Amino acid sequence: LLEHFKQPVVFKGRLNRWKCAKWTIDEWAERTSDLILNFRVGPKVKNGEPLYEGDGVHLKATIKDFLNWTRGGRDNLDHELRDVDPSSHFAYSSYNYMSSIFGDYKEILQSVDWSCFGFAERHGTDSTLWLGSAGASTPCHQDTYGCNLVAQLIGRKSWTLFPPEESGCLYPTRLPYEESSVFSSVNLQDIDLYKYPRMEHCRPFLVTLEPGDVLFVPKMWWHLVSCVDTALSINTWIPMRSDERSRLEEAIVRTLVTTLVPCYEAGGGNWINPNEVLATPEENLGYIQNVLQNLASKDGTEPSEITACSNSTDNSALQDGIPVQSYTLEEYADKAGCKIRQFSTPSKKSKPSESECFAKKVVSCFLDPDVIRVVADKLQ
16 A cells, blocks of 8 residues: 555554554663664764765664763773764664564564554564664665665654655765665755755755654655654565566676776775675676566566555555655755755865776766666666
8 A cells, every 4th residue: 555655654653553662762771681783973063975884983882881872971891882972973773684683582573563554474573673862864865675664663863855756966876885775975964056056956855753653765765864862763674566676776786886896996985885795796697687587577467565465454544644745955954954055165084086086986877877777678
């Protein structure tokens, strides 16, 4: 049923069956005891270029350590966050696949229940946990697979979204490379209209999720997520029929990245996010071949998971979705508290050489989504 929503919507009061929705953040800390998470740490004030995964430092801490840190406690010698100032820096633990990190915590896995949206078989094992301090955020990006359901459990998160039709205004880039993520070159907290003039024509969608809210993000919608305060959320990506074509395009991107980046990236260029491991050329070609075989064997009528659930879902149960509102760029800047500049300011990052800039420009052109679509069409 959710495939019929053409824009983001928010559902309220739908987490009654979620046991973990009733837990406080301190209860999460108590239940996870010694579980250690990886936190990306960076400055809260982000001027100039977007802050990507490789631009920050990564520190490990338990949820209890993280909470003590957000509350000003930095006296634990085993606490990797102890030397970080929470007033000027954020900490964000992202992409925590619950099947991996909560293998010994069955109660937590079973406390997640997506059946109220028609996905009775989806629980914690199919979900991902996100935990961040006030000021933590993701760069604006687009997920290439599936659609997204996000349950806000603790604290508030601000979501900025753009439809796929506005992709050109967001100046998409595949560098830094992260599988299934297309990043925007624009820092939405410090919008430079001199450098990115097409941004002026965007109409951002903006919503702040409160505890108990569930946000539906349609496939390929761009989003920037910011923690208003200490926030914990859980999401699940729902596979869709069009994902197989997306896998082909991702396989092409990975093949080009494997070939081009090692040749042209200068030392310290951060063209690949630290969580990515490049495959061999042989592995990449094998993956492309497998995806092409899958596409050829399907007649286009195989239902996606999101369609298959529709027969078991009461239509009226999903009619209470509240559409997320869009704004002009000026209205958005006022509501989101971001800056709009008509002129560029020097970046605080170390400036790459002219040859490095040109190499990155050339590689980015090969990886451009429009180019990848042409290659995929040729292969099919």
